[in-house]
Amino acid sequence: MSAVIDNHGHAENGGHDGHAHHPSGLMRWVTTTNHKDIGTMYLWFSLTMLFIGGVLALTLRAELFQPGIQIVNPEFFNQLTTMHGLIMVFGAIMPAFVGFANWQIPMMIGAPDMAFARMNNWSFWLLPVAAILLVSSFFVPGGAPAAGWTIYAPLSTQMGPGMDLGIFALHIMGASSIMGSINIVTTILNMRAPGMTLMKMPMFVWTWLITAYLLIAVMPVLAGAITMVLADRHFGTSFFNAAGGGDPVMFQHIFWFFGHPEVYIMILPAFGIISQVIPAFARKPLFGYASMVYATSSIAILSFIVWAHHMFTVGLPTAGLLFFMYATMLIAVPTGVKVFNWLATMWRGSMSFETPMLFAVGFIFVFTMGGFTGLMLAIMPVDVQLQDTYYVVAHFHYVLVAGSLYAIFAGTYFWLPKWTGRRYDETLGKWHFWLSLVFFNITFFPMHFLGLAGMPRRIPDYATQFTEFNMIASVGAFGFGLTQLLFLYIVLKCSVFGKGEKAPARPWEGADTLEWTHLPSPAPYHSFHDQPLVK
Amino acid sequence: MQGTSMDTQRPGNMRTALILAAVALAFFIGIVLKYWFAK
Numbered sequence: 224m225s226a227v228i229d230n231h232g233h234a235e236n237g238g239h240d241g242h243a244h245h246p247s248g249l250m251r252w253v254t255t256t257n258h259k260d261i262g263t264m265y266l267w268f269s270l271t272m273l274f275i276g277g278v279l280a281l282t283l284r285a286e287l288f289q290p291g292i293q294i295v296n297p298e299f300f301n302q303l304t305t306m307h308g309l310i311m312v313f314g315a316i317m318p319a320f321v322g323f324a325n326w327q328i329p330m331m332i333g334a335p336d337m338a339f340a341r342m343n344n345w346s347f348w349l350l351p352v353a354a355i356l357l358v359s360s361f362f363v364p365g366g367a368p369a370a371g372w373t374i375y376a377p378l379s380t381q382m383g384p385g386m387d388l389g390i391f392a393l394h395i396m397g398a399s400s401i402m403g404s405i406n407i408v409t410t411i412l413n414m415r416a417p418g419m420t421l422m423k424m425p426m427f428v429w430t431w432l433i434t435a436y437l438l439i440a441v442m443p444v445l446a447g448a449i450t451m452v453l454a455d456r457h458f459g460t461s462f463f464n465a466a467g468g469g470d471p472v473m474f475q476h477i478f479w480f481f482g483h484p485e486v487y488i489m490i491l492p493a494f495g496i497i498s499q500v501i502p503a504f505a506r507k508p509l510f511g512y513a514s515m516v517y518a519t520s521s522i523a524i525l526s527f528i529v530w531a532h533h534m535f536t537v538g539l540p541t542a543g544l545l546f547f548m549y550a551t552m553l554i555a556v557p558t559g560v561k562v563f564n565w566l567a568t569m570w571r572g573s574m575s576f577e578t579p580m581l582f583a584v585g586f587i588f589v590f591t592m593g594g595f596t597g598l599m600l601a602i603m604p605v606d607v608q609l610q611d612t613y614y615v616v617a618h619f620h621y622v623l624v625a626g627s628l629y630a631i632f633a634g635t636y637f638w639l640p641k642w643t644g645r646r647y648d649e650t651l652g653k654w655h656f657w658l659s660l661v662f663f664n665i666t667f668f669p670m671h672f673l674g675l676a677g678m679p680r681r682i683p684d685y686a687t688q689f690t691e692f693n694m695i696a697s698v699g700a701f702g703f704g705l706t707q708l709l710f711l712y713i714v715l716k717c718s719v720f721g722k723g724e725k726a727p728a729r730p731w732e733g734a735d736t737l738e739w740t741h742l743p744s745p746a747p748y749h750s751f752h753d754q755p756l757v758k
Numbered sequence: 759m760q761g762t763s764m765d766t767q768r769p770g771n772m773r774t775a776l777i778l779a780a781v782a783l784a785f786f787i788g789i790v791l792k793y794w795f796a797k
């Protein structure tokens with residue numbers, strides 16, 4: 224963003240805390256329509272789900288520490304695999320970015336709140352209901368969904384009532400996402416401060432605008448797919464039942480028409496956060512702002528025409544294989560534009576490496592590795608070998624953990640002073656980064672070798688030649704999991720306990736968006752009653 | 759409303775939201791009907 228901002232004096236002018244009148248205690252959180260309160264609830268909810276999903280992952284890694292069946296039986300292992308994926312995707316990563324959107328978008332565009340404040344409250348409070356439904360499926364006969372997070376038919380059409388709970392939970396989370404997205408698009412399009420044209424918006428706002436459009440387009444497709452599964456299960460239809468004239472492969476087509484854009488829904492806001500952090504710590508404007516906008520849009524558009532690269536082994540026609548292979552490779556172009564722009568932003572910048580910047584640089588390095596393995600998987604003949612091996616597991620964890628989660632960490636450290644009014648503990652933050660980086664790679668790097676050697680994923684037992692790499696991965700996973708307790712402590716310390724040095728309005732000298740230049744730290748409960756003028 | 763920051767009403771908010779909701783609903787109904795009639 225290169226907007227010149229009219230400050231109207233100093234940062235405190237944007238705050239209107241004197242107008243704050245809201246209930247206290249539990250009712251504040253239940254009835255709130257304030258975007259900052261709702262953003263906070265989204266973030267705490269996602270952190271809770273991150274730990275729940277993390278515990279499931281550690282149970283998986285404990286079972287996989289050595290060959291044989293030690294801790295969980297195979298049926299329960301499948302449930303853990305499925306629930307880990309569903310919880311992390313729909314409960315941890317997506318709500319975290321919505322939390323960032325709620326906190327940041329109104330402040331970054333100079334709006335007093337989200338466009339539809341009551342709907343915002345409703346969007347959030349649907350999530351705990353869905354999460355309870357989803358997690359309670361462990362306790363019904365037959366257990367939780369166990370068909371993988373992709374809930375492929377015919378597995379999903381045959382399982383016990385846990386699958387129904389999972390489907391209802393997905394429906395509710397989808398409704399929440401659609402309402403949240405409508406709110407975000409409306410807020411961005413209609414409530415920007417005077418003078419803030421689309422091409423002056425911060426990149427984080429741009430990436431969320433595009434993400435919200437993606438969500439509105441594809442969440443109904445998932446809803447349609449799982450509604451058809453529900454109808455097959457209970458109402459005698461045969462959408463996906465071959466015996467009744469249906470086609471189980473059709474489910475895969477519909478699911479991945481949702482599923483691939485979903486991948487970008489989980490990474491585009493991460494790109495946005497990184498695009499805010501790097502210029503702030505390189506003390507330079509973002510290099511190639513316009514090309515970043517066009518690259519993000521290109522990635523979003525391309526995400527609709529690559530879905531079948533998840534299905535190279537189902538028996539597609541050769542022309543289809545070629546089309547989806549080349550279309551997928553094409554995504555590397557706009558993604559490369561973004562990576563090179565971040566590097567160019569850092570080039571000859573006056574850089575400092577506080578924790579947000581460390582996570583941002585870590586993101587570029589490790590996420591790009593995940594991008595490259597994605598390119599390898601896009602090569603159809605290679606994918607035929609690597610499909611459903613640990614190589615795929617390594618690939619998407621490099622993208623979703625080192626990509627999405629690292630960006631969430633970067634964004635949290637970046638905006639914590641604005642949210643809480645306190646500086647986080649920089650030393651502990653750096654420990655959190657380095658331990659996360661090391662343990663992440665100990666966990667997931669060996670999985671490339673396991674996959675290349677042919678170890679299939681989603682299995683509780685394996686051949687003995689895979690033992691060493693699995694042991695290393697399990698040790699790394701426990702290290703990574705424990706490291707996140709450090710993150711919890713750092714956040715609790717400056718948010719709940721209010722400890723730490725008091726943060727100024729603009730703790731990062733290179734940060735130049737409205738929340739830093741116009742609002743004090745912590746950001747007041749009400750902000751931008753009078754919209755700032757952006758020149 | 760509890761705690762909303764001042765007035766968030768803008769001309770066109772409802773229209774934007776209804777258009778987006780209609781798109782979402784059309785996608786949902788469209789995908790189910792497409793495969794309902796495809797059988």
